[in-house]
Amino acid sequence: MLVFFTRRILLFFPTLLLVSFISFFIIQLQPGSFTDRYLEDPRFSPEAVERLTAQLGLDRPAIEQYGRWVWGIVTRLDFGFSFFANRPVSTMIGERLAWTVVIAVVTLGFAWLVAVPLGIYTALKRNGFTDAVASFVGYVGLAVPDFLVALLLVALVLAYGGTNVGGLFSPRFIGEPWTWAKFVDLLNHLWIPVLAIGTAGIATIMRQMRANLLDVLHADYVRTARAKGVSERNVINRHAVRTAINPLVSMAGLQLPELINGTIIASIVLNLPTIGPLLYDSLLAKDQYVAMTLLLFASLLLMIGNLLADLALAWVDPRIRYG
Amino acid sequence: MHRSRGTTLLALALALALSISSIAVAQTKTVGYPGLGLEPGTPGGTLTLALGDSPPRFFYYGEISQPIQLLSQQMFDSLVEYDLETYDLIPALAESWDVSDDGTVYTFNLRQGVTWHDGEPFTADDVVFTYEQIITNPEARAGDAAQFTYTVDGETRQVTFEALDEHTVRMTLPAPSPVFLLQQRFFIMPKHALLPFSVEGGAEPAEINDAWPTSVSPSTVVGTGPFRLSAYVPGQLVRLERNPDYWKADEAGTPLPYFERLEFLIVQGTEAQTAQFLAGNIDQLNISGAQFPDFKSRELAGAGFSVIESPALFGSPPHLAFNFNAADSDLAELFSNAEFRRAMEFAVDRERVIEDVYNGLAELPGTPTAPVNAAFYEDTTGLFNMYDLSAAAAALDALGLVDTNNNGVRNISASRELEFTLTYGNDSAVFTDIATIIQNDFAEIGVRVNLQGIQASQLLGTGLSGDYEAIVVALGNLPDPELRKPIWQPGGSLYYWHRATQPASPGEAPNFDAMEPWEVRIWEIFDANSTEMDAALRAERYREWQRLNAEYAPVIMIAKPGNVAAVYDTVDNFVYSLGVIPGYNPVPFYFRR
Numbered sequence: 072m073l074v075f076f077t078r079r080i081l082l083f084f085p086t087l088l089l090v091s092f093i094s095f096f097i098i099q100l101q102p103g104s105f106t107d108r109y110l111e112d113p114r115f116s117p118e119a120v121e122r123l124t125a126q127l128g129l130d131r132p133a134i135e136q137y138g139r140w141v142w143g144i145v146t147r148l149d150f151g152f153s154f155f156a157n158r159p160v161s162t163m164i165g166e167r168l169a170w171t172v173v174i175a176v177v178t179l180g181f182a183w184l185v186a187v188p189l190g191i192y193t194a195l196k197r198n199g200f201t202d203a204v205a206s207f208v209g210y211v212g213l214a215v216p217d218f219l220v221a222l223l224l225v226a227l228v229l230a231y232g233g234t235n236v237g238g239l240f241s242p243r244f245i246g247e248p249w250t251w252a253k254f255v256d257l258l259n260h261l262w263i264p265v266l267a268i269g270t271a272g273i274a275t276i277m278r279q280m281r282a283n284l285l286d287v288l289h290a291d292y293v294r295t296a297r298a299k300g301v302s303e304r305n306v307i308n309r310h311a312v313r314t315a316i317n318p319l320v321s322m323a324g325l326q327l328p329e330l331i332n333g334t335i336i337a338s339i340v341l342n343l344p345t346i347g348p349l350l351y352d353s354l355l356a357k358d359q360y361v362a363m364t365l366l367l368f369a370s371l372l373l374m375i376g377n378l379l380a381d382l383a384l385a386w387v388d389p390r391i392r393y394g
Numbered sequence: 395m396h397r398s399r400g401t402t403l404l405a406l407a408l409a410l411a412l413s414i415s416s417i418a419v420a421q422t423k424t425v426g427y428p429g430l431g432l433e434p435g436t437p438g439g440t441l442t443l444a445l446g447d448s449p450p451r452f453f454y455y456g457e458i459s460q461p462i463q464l465l466s467q468q469m470f471d472s473l474v475e476y477d478l479e480t481y482d483l484i485p486a487l488a489e490s491w492d493v494s495d496d497g498t499v500y501t502f503n504l505r506q507g508v509t510w511h512d513g514e515p516f517t518a519d520d521v522v523f524t525y526e527q528i529i530t531n532p533e534a535r536a537g538d539a540a541q542f543t544y545t546v547d548g549e550t551r552q553v554t555f556e557a558l559d560e561h562t563v564r565m566t567l568p569a570p571s572p573v574f575l576l577q578q579r580f581f582i583m584p585k586h587a588l589l590p591f592s593v594e595g596g597a598e599p600a601e602i603n604d605a606w607p608t609s610v611s612p613s614t615v616v617g618t619g620p621f622r623l624s625a626y627v628p629g630q631l632v633r634l635e636r637n638p639d640y641w642k643a644d645e646a647g648t649p650l651p652y653f654e655r656l657e658f659l660i661v662q663g664t665e666a667q668t669a670q671f672l673a674g675n676i677d678q679l680n681i682s683g684a685q686f687p688d689f690k691s692r693e694l695a696g697a698g699f700s701v702i703e704s705p706a707l708f709g710s711p712p713h714l715a716f717n718f719n720a721a722d723s724d725l726a727e728l729f730s731n732a733e734f735r736r737a738m739e740f741a742v743d744r745e746r747v748i749e750d751v752y753n754g755l756a757e758l759p760g761t762p763t764a765p766v767n768a769a770f771y772e773d774t775t776g777l778f779n780m781y782d783l784s785a786a787a788a789a790l791d792a793l794g795l796v797d798t799n800n801n802g803v804r805n806i807s808a809s810r811e812l813e814f815t816l817t818y819g820n821d822s823a824v825f826t827d828i829a830t831i832i833q834n835d836f837a838e839i840g841v842r843v844n845l846q847g848i849q850a851s852q853l854l855g856t857g858l859s860g861d862y863e864a865i866v867v868a869l870g871n872l873p874d875p876e877l878r879k880p881i882w883q884p885g886g887s888l889y890y891w892h893r894a895t896q897p898a899s900p901g902e903a904p905n906f907d908a909m910e911p912w913e914v915r916i917w918e919i920f921d922a923n924s925t926e927m928d929a930a931l932r933a934e935r936y937r938e939w940q941r942l943n944a945e946y947a948p949v950i951m952i953a954k955p956g957n958v959a960a961v962y963d964t965v966d967n968f969v970y971s972l973g974v975i976p977g978y979n980p981v982p983f984y985f986r987r
Contacts, residue, residue, distance in 0.1 A: 107855030116540035156450035344629025
């Protein structure tokens with residue numbers, strides 16, 4: 072187990088290096104330069120372009136820029152600085168990490184809490200009316216992009232005279248100490264992103280759970296359990312669901328990087344102070360170290376997620392052994 | 395501005411009275427704009443505005459950024475500012491000024507008793523520090539060293555700054571400049587707070603950009619402006635609070651600003667801002683003519699806000715440009731031909747753009763001076779080739795551009811169709827609509843246009859790279875054409891449609907050989923006007939330039955969009971502002987009814 076774990080961790084490094092290399096050179100291929108955004112300002116003279124390019128190190132060869140950046144990470148855990156904010160990338164990400172995690176955890180939790188029971192229910196009542204309705208809603212949820220759901224919810228709230236149309240708080244609560252009223256205000260805002268981002272997840276998880284359970288329900292050991300006279304409730308809970316949920320555990324691991332890049336557009340539409348919009352802006356503006364660090368972070372999360380999923384799988388499924 | 399003897403005496407008497415009482419009372423300035431319908435207001439309340447993005451930092455000269463400009467406008471003051479009604483320059487931190495007869499020595503008498511937000515007195519040292527250590531520091535990312543560097547007889551010389559006493563600053567120019575005063579809308583920074591980041595304080599030149607990151611304690615960001623920084627919540631909100639010691643008061647003597655708090659809600663994107671406004675979370679929003687019908691119908695349905703329109707002086711009128719130096723030599727030859735450009739002008743439906751894209755909230759453009767700019771605008775609309783497809787077709791026929799292979803598209807040669815790519819900003823509804831209208835009309839006269847959408851923020855960069863054939867770009871109007879010289883003077887660093895006129899290396903003389911005769915004339919106009927002190931002569935030359943632009947159409951100006959804003963009826967004394975023009979700040983006059 073330890074050998075497996077160590078090997079997987081060691082594999083992280085070459086993968087991350089490859090990811091960073093590819094993303095760096097794709098960013099370099101993008102037309103235009105970081106300084107383009109300033110051109111319209113009367114203050115931005117050709118001399119200023121040269122000065123800024125030199126300040127940012129953009130006058131050096133691309134491979135040298137990349138080398139310096141990687142060297143900074145390896146030797147000092149320095150992920151570079153944002154051209155735009157002139158601050159270390161790590162502090163910029165740190166600023167937004169907390170809300171990103173909160174929203175992601177709540178959203179994922181919501182999706183799972185709704186989807187798993189719904190998947191079980193629709194598998195048991197296969198082809199019934201509820202199954203049809205749930206499947207239909209599920210497919211619609213899967214087909215409609217999350218940002219569109221977000222926009223529709225915002226339009227709905229507006230139509231009913233609500234004021235919670237984006238962000239996490241009403242302006243008067245932002246930056247104020249926590250109170251019960253502020254918490255209620257947060258909940259009042261939070262349900263929109265949770266619902267908008269969660270719906271797509273619900274459909275996927277529900278369909279997966281339903282299919283898995285249907286497979287398992289016809290398996291020999293379930294028939295055996297029934298034949299032994301185990302109560303139907305126990306057959307489902309103890310035997311069928313426990314096996315059927317295994318693939319979902321792997322799926323959960325894959326959802327970890329979604330925290331960053333899965334919900335960018337919805338986060339922008341809903342004006343959430345999360346990492347998604349930061350990645351979007353940095354890619355558009357060629358703020359290269361921010362973009363690369365975030366892409367690196369996303370790949371790291373994916374690998375950690377996969378590893379955790381594998382470990383969790385070993386824990387829930389006695390048939391799996393690593394060694 | 396030369397002060398009359400009366401005011402001088404008055405000021406002397408006042409100074410005497412002050413020194414006798416020896417109490418540092420701020421030289422309060424009473425201002426009112428009855429012409430704009432402003433009335434004395436009542437203090438208190440919170441005003442919430444939108445900020446399109448998080449500020450990258452709080453230091454104005456550390457980054458060219460709209461959020462920083464919007465915030466700095468409220469937290470800092472400049473020596474002079476705009477009269478909100480007439481756009482004349484009026485005293486701000488400089489209480490008065492004198493200009494030497496040869497136009498090279500400016501003496502600014504500073505307002506006395508003004509304090510920084512932390513209580514420190516504002517003095518001439520702060521002004522000299524700001525100009526010497528920040529604005530003219532070439533490493534300051536949003537400084538403006540070029541503005542204070544003059545080339546006299548082939549020699550590079552700098553403007554010098556000196557503090558004559560605690561309240562007097564003298565600036566000496568190597569040569570007279572007609573726009574020097576207009577440029578002194580730079581925000582003045584506190585020396586005591588920023589010294590450690592300056593060369594004078596022992597730092598490297600580029601370290602000035604490290605001042606006031608967003609993680610800084612709000613109380614250390616000090617200005618003299620109407621509001622001071624109170625809190626910043628990353629990605630969500632910037633909160634300012636009223637500066638109780640601000641030096642302006644209304645006509646009734648009530649100190650400005652009226653609002654106790656000014657909040658900037660960080661909301662990215664037009665849709666999200668619209669939603670926040672309609673929900674009542676934002677008090678005021680600048681909108682475009684394209685959004686007008688939606689807002690107006692809500693206003694008429696009793697939404698509690700008003701949509702306000704006015705002609706714009708600032709702001710960006712869109713134009714259509716053809717690349718004189720397109721990579722394709724057939725196109726380059728065609729695009730360099732003024733007759734071709736004038737022929738295509740017939741197919742640009744300005745009226746339709748104004749009606750359909752801007753919903754009527756735009757006017758025929760200047761070339762390129764804004765029609766509302768009384769000092770310099772020349773009405774060239776009579777010279778325009780207004781929309782007339784048959785005239786366009788006839789003009790193209792006359793140029794020998796006919797459809798030789800009967801496929802509905804004209805031919806440059808037997809093997810070459812008259813076809814090119816039009817680059818536009820596809821993240822802007824306005825640009826997309828204009829590009830589509832142009833494409834359709836051009837198709838009508840047998841010119842095939844392929845659209846290529848890019849980000850609007852990349853348009854000028856693309857133009858400068860020369861990697862385009864035709865492009866729709868919007869560039870800003872400022873009160874004096876001199877301020878936009880790099881765009882409009884042939885060979886200027888932003889004169890992107892004819893890159894062959896560029897100097898061999900920056901700072902050298904432009905490539906006159908590449909210029910058309912009319913371009914040489916325009917170059918001369920700008921060159922002469924940048925040191926001409928005779929206002930009437932300057933205006934006459936700039937009017938000639940606008941006529942040349944209309945006649946030779948280096949670019950085809952499409953429309954001048956007006957100002958459109960939506961503001962809730964509970965906010966009184968509203969005056970439209972782009973928010974980013976230094977020295978034009980009506981916010982202190984707003985109040986809650």
